[in-house]
Amino acid sequence: QKEVEQNSGPLSVPEGAIASLNCTYSDRVSQSFFWYRQYSGKSPELIMSIYSNGDKEDGRFTAQLNKASQYVSLLIRDSQPSDSATYLCAVIRNYGGSQGNLIFGKGTKLSVKP
């Protein structure tokens, strides 16, 4: 079982719609979860972090975490063509605290059609 799994996509949504990106993880002790956006040819850009069960909103982005189900998601409201990118889910592998390297999923490619 892969540590962090995402649907590779592509996920295609029309402009203005809600894009829903999903991720599951295998390590039950994981405490820190992140979403990165990566445009083609660029490095990953942190867009959301979440540490507690429930929802966390930041502008058009909402991250949702369910530790019992080992599931984290990202919702993008009012999707724009500029949101077209690969979205990477990442989990920290803890070193007995909260510090640690990121374990990444393979990413979901999102395409927002005008």
Next chain:
Amino acid sequence: GAGVSQSPSNKVTEKGKDVELRCDPISGHTALYWYRQSLGQGLEFLIYFQGNSAPDKSGLPSDRFSAERTGGSVSTLTIQRTQQEDSAVYLCASSLNRGPYEQYFGPGTRLTVT
């Protein structure tokens, strides 16, 4: 403030040559990470520094890879006797040594081994 910087941005080298890749983290970030991103392989962790020490080198793919960090700041990743399978984008990230442990990436070095 300034983000993570990496140099060179691109490096083309012949098989068997040694290369050095440099990373300058965000000022004040004591944790530094090296990752590698290959086509079809996703993002994989290489090594983690806390200050000048490397508590986790588990991701280094072979003994041809080494890294050091001096003065708690700049880090150098060295690949000896490069092979074609070393071709990838090498990414550096840094974070604070306290919560929320968010990691910020540099622009990467694209390494091509011919």
